[in-house]
Amino acid sequence: MKIQRLLWLISLFTFLVLAGCGQGSNNVYEENINGSSEEEMVEIDGLKYTMAVEKENDVIEVTLSLKNTLEKDAITVDFSSGHQFDIFIHDEDDNLLYDYAEGMMFTQAFITETINAGEELTFTDSWNSNNTTDAAPLKISSQLNIYQVDGTNLEGTPFKLEKTWTK
Known part of the structure; x- marks a missing residue:
């Protein structure tokens, strides 16, 4: 009886974790960066995300x-694995040219980062584009x-940005 209950709880926890991993958000911002280091941002609860x-x-x-x-001492952010971020690069026809995580392996450990005020x-x-950028926009x-x-x-995934690069 206890083993069945334990297995049920493990199954439920696994389902909840897997169901949450695939959620996304439409919180996407676009900007034409024209090869420069301009930034766009998302700001949520005192955390400013830029790319x-x-x-x-x-x-x-x-x-x-x-x-x-924020002026408060610190904010903690938690990641569910070593896969802390994603970067994707597509061409103008939406073909995937680069996926940061492709071919990589990440630790399956919870990671907590503390960000002090102002830090x-x-x-x-x-990504080495090997002249792919001549076919801009990306x-x-x-x-x-x-x-x-x-x-x-x-x-969802509120810390998400999108930019269009043109030559």
């Missing part, structure tokens, strides 16, 4: 930043895979 894109030669560098804009958490990734989208802020569950 900057820079191109040098054939390398596109994407920098994601989550800054604590930021930063992630950077580079759609660059990113998201932070945060499931909790200060112990409160997030609905």
Whole structure:
């Protein structure tokens, strides 16, 4: 009886975790970045999320930043695995050219990051486009895979940005 109950609870927990992983949000912002390092942002509950894109030669560098804009001591953000962010690059026909996570393995451990007042958490990734950028525009989208802020569950994926790069 206890084993059945335990198995039921494990199944329920697994279902809830898997069901929450696929949820998305339409909280997408577009910007024409024209090869510069201009930024767009999403601000939620004192956390400002920005994505900057820079191109040098054939390398596109994407920098994601989550800054604590509150005067309170710290904000904690929780990730459900080592897969803390995503970056996707599509061509104008919506063909996927780059997926940050493709071919990678991530730790299956909960990760908690504390961001003190005025500080930021930063992630950077580079993609060598091998002249693919000559076929601009490119759609660059990113998201932070945060499931909790200060112990409160997030609905969907609110920290999500999209930019269009043109030559």
